[in-house]
Amino acid sequence: MRARAEELRRLLNRAAHAYYVLDAPELEDAVYDRLYRELEQLERLQPGLISPDSPTQRVGGAPAEGFQSVRHRIGLLSLDNAFSTEELEAWYGRLLKVLDRPGPSGDDLPALPMVGELKIDGNALALSYERGLLVRAATRGDGESGEEITANVRTIQSVPLRLLLENPPPWVEVRGEALIPDHTFAAINAERAERGEALFANPRNACAGTLRQLDPAVVAARRLDFFAYTLHLPDAWTPASGAADPARPLSQWQSLQWLAAAGFRVNPNAALCPDLAAVEAFFAAWEHKRRQLPYATDGVVVKLDDLRLQADAGFTQKAPRWAIALKYAAEEAPSRLLRLVAQVGRTGVITPVAEFEPVGLAGTSVSRATLHNADRLAELDLHAGDTIVVRKAGEIIPEVVRVLAELRPPGAAPLQLPSSCPECGSELVREEGEAATRCVNSSCPAILRGTLRHWVSKGAMDVDGLGAKLVEQLVDRGLVRSIADLYRLDAALLASLERMGEKSAANLVDALEASKQQAWHRQLHGLGIHHVGAVNAKVLAKGFPSAAELYAAAQQTPERLTALHGIGSEIAQSLQQWFATPSNQGLLDQLKQLGFSMAAGEGELAASANSSAEAxxxxxxxxxxxxxxxxxxxxxxxxxxxxxxxxxxxxxxxxxxxxxxxxxxxxxxxxxxxxxxxxxxxxxxxxxxxxxxxxxxxx
Known part of the structure; x- marks a missing residue:
């Protein structure tokens, strides 16, 4: 019985690989179904026969209660973008300089082989294999950590549960893009329309939402696909002698071939380009051909082919120097301006937003776009009822490109930011030399809502259950007037609010209480001090392990702040102003009374001391x-x-x-x-x- 089960797994996995990866079916559907049912019956009779790579295990188990955050073995950095061949050539020149290979003045640049790959408009995944078996799949997250979604990814038929290798490495890390093909997306939306459900905006958003479904059966029904494009192997690993496995790749091109041999679906539209001119030709050729593909693309990823040169080139703080995403020009469309509204951010910055008649761009319906600030508004010379040209920057963020002044209605009035805050009526202020216009009333409801949303966000205090709608209720009803007020709420009061039951209210009170134990750098980041983001908060918290010490330095010895790596005079001045504000001093006192340490704990201090002393x-x-x-x-x-x-x-x-x-x-x-x-x-x-x-x- 065990031998038959192993044979059935081998036949079915090979057939699935041929069908979903190679697009070359080997078995008729009826034959596949009969073999699948036979394997199911064997595993039902003898559960000990079930193995992780069995095709019956692609969908199974109860829905998850949530997703756990996991740290990537190897980080997933973003790519820098180029929006023209001139920017591509500038990137190439910087790459040559880093590699110490500049060409002679006036001559053509030295040629380095590169690989051109289509930039799939999907969702990045990190797949971890151990001894050939898929053990973990995670989202990109922040590049260092992501959400563990293994059960969902196991439902993707083009992701092998076991590598097709005789002697797989002890571990393999594979990076790739999950996607929903256009025809599948259309079918999903048609089904949702029949059931009266809201339609997905575009395939990428549908894919992202699908990957975070708690029930793997729902994910399986959405029929996702996957293209692999990056490979990481142990430093010392080489294939066993005599095995039919592919050799250890020395280049990106060989890596794609290795991935295909291991059983992954690799996009067939990549090209090995001998020089920059070939890359530009590849980019130009696909600008129109990509419209015929059954999935969305928005550019070309260019990678240095030689893996050793990649290692020599290294990384910036956020991206590899040896790769870049060359993006196609965004699609543009005209529309009629309906109104200009002013939004108030959590720091009081007023952002003008254009609302216009909906237009279709890059697969979505767009009706709003930010105009950034008063300078941009003046530059556009926007008038009431203007016809504007809209596009998506990077095919993601809507923006107004220009105004068609020749179509302007007679007598149309020019538009500008209001002189008073649309939320609280306070006079708006614009400091000399600054682009931003601000509301400086710290009691402004809009500023308070933004402050609270930032405090409970995942990067700060990470309070589950306190979303934007609930924050809005709490502020609008006058129940919360500061961060400290959140910790004075009780379960009975919360349960009386819209969409809040007794269990949800009790869970939120528990989450708020637990947040008091968050690390000092998270508390500092959560305060929302101008220019103090998550990275700077860590640096400051390490240098000044309590709010009291940071306050003293900001007020008395600001040079101690600027002595820290990455902390400049602008950040020091922002800290000085924040700590000098009486309401902020009062907030710190209230938080301490409520149980916040506003200081590093013993574990943080010990870790910091050990790393600092050793370093x-x-x-x-x-x-x-x-x-x-x-x-x-x-x-x-x-x-x-x-x-x-x-x-x-x-x-x-x-x-x-x-x-x-x-x-x-x-x-x-x-x-x-x-x-x-x-x-x-x-x-x-x-x-x-x-x-x-x-x-x-x-x-």
Missing amino acids: TGIDGREVLAGRTFVLTGTLPSLSRSQAQALIEAAGGKVTGSVSKKTSYLVAGEEAGSKLAKAESLGVPVLDEAELRALLASGP
């Missing part, structure tokens, strides 16, 4: 400044990310490949080819103990 050495210097490190193999007690953090905190730089410019190779077990290359180039090799000693004493 900066015995005398506080950045002991590794100007030195470049490469990490390889498995260290005894440090993960690679921990080792990298220590090196970078001490002023060092971590790259992915060994060269003559490498200062040190830090090697653990199974170091592999990087160790051999370092030895051949005479690069000093450190183990973990020697790295720690270097951090402690300096070079």
Whole structure:
């Protein structure tokens, strides 16, 4: 019985791969169904025969209660964008400079092979395989962590549950794009229309919503697809000798071939381009051909082909230097302006918004677009009833491109921002040299709503159950007048509000209470101080582990603030102004009385002290400044990310490949080819103990 079950799994998985990935069916539907039912019966009779790669396990189990946040083994960075071939050429010039390959003045730039891939308009996924089996799938999230949606991704037929390799690596990380094809999207919307349900705006939004469904059966019914485009393998891994598995890829082009051989669906419209001219030709050729594809695309992704050169090029803070997204020009459409409204943000900034007759752009209906500020409004010279031209910036954000003044109605009045706040009536202020117009009334309901939404957001206090609609109710009814008032609400009062039951109210009170234990840097970020985002809050919280210390520095020694990496005079001035405001001082006092520490806990202090002491050495210097490190193999007690953090905190730089410019190779077990290359180039090799000693004493 076990042998038959294994044979059926093999036949069915091969047939599914042929049908969903290769578009070359091997079995008739009736035959596939008969074999599938036979396997189901065997597994029902003997549950011990069920395996994770069985096709019967693509949909199964009860709906999830929610999604857990998981940290990516390898981060998912965004790509920088280019919107013209001139910007592409500028990127290429910067890449050559980073690689130390500038061409002679006046001559053509040196040619580097690149890969052109269509930019699929879907949702990025990170797939983790161990010993060939899919063990985890996650959304991109913030690039470092995402939501674990393995059960949902297992329903995507073009995602292999087991890699088609004889001897798979111990782990494989695959990146790709989940999508809903156009014809499937149309069918889904037709079904929803028949049931009287709201229609999805476009395939990308439908895909994003589908991936976050709590019931995998719903995901399976939506029939998502997946294209793989990036591969990460262990440093020291090479295929077993004698196996039919593909060789370890040395380039992006070979990576795509490796992914296809392992069982993934790879977009067939990629091209290996020998030089920049070939990339530009590829981009031009697909500008119109892409309209004939059965899925949405909005540009071309250009990647340096050689993986070693990719490692040499490295990354900026948010994107790889060796890749760029070259976007097609956004579709434009005319429309008639209906009205100009002014929105008030959480910092009091007034944003003019144009409302116009709905137009279809990039698969969605658009009827609103921000005009940013008074300067942009004046630049457009907008009048009542104007005909405007609208597009989607990056095919995502609606914007007004220009006004067709020749179609302006006779006697139309020019439009400008109001002189008083539309929410509270206070006089608006525009500081000299600033683009923003602001309401400076801290009691303004709009500012309060924005402040509360920011405080409870995922990046700050992460309070579940307190959405925008509930915040609006609390403010409009006068139940909450500050952040502190949130913590004075009781379950009985909350349960009396619209769309709130007793259980939801009790859960919200518990979530608010739990938020008092959030880390100090989250509390600081949640206060919404101008220019203090999540990253700066972490830097400030590490340098000043309590609100009292930060207050003292802001008021008395601002130079201590600007001494921190990334903290400039503008941020220091913003902190000084915030702490000098009596209402803000009162808020801090109230939060402390309600149980907030407004300071780093013991665990935070210990972690900060350990990393700082180890990173900066015995005398506080950045002991590794100007030195470049490469990490390889498995260290005894440090993960690679921990080792990298220590090196970078001490002023060092971590790259992915060994060269003559490498200062040190830090090697653990199974170091592999990087160790051999370092030895051949005479690069000093450190183990973990020697790295720690270097951090402690300096070079």
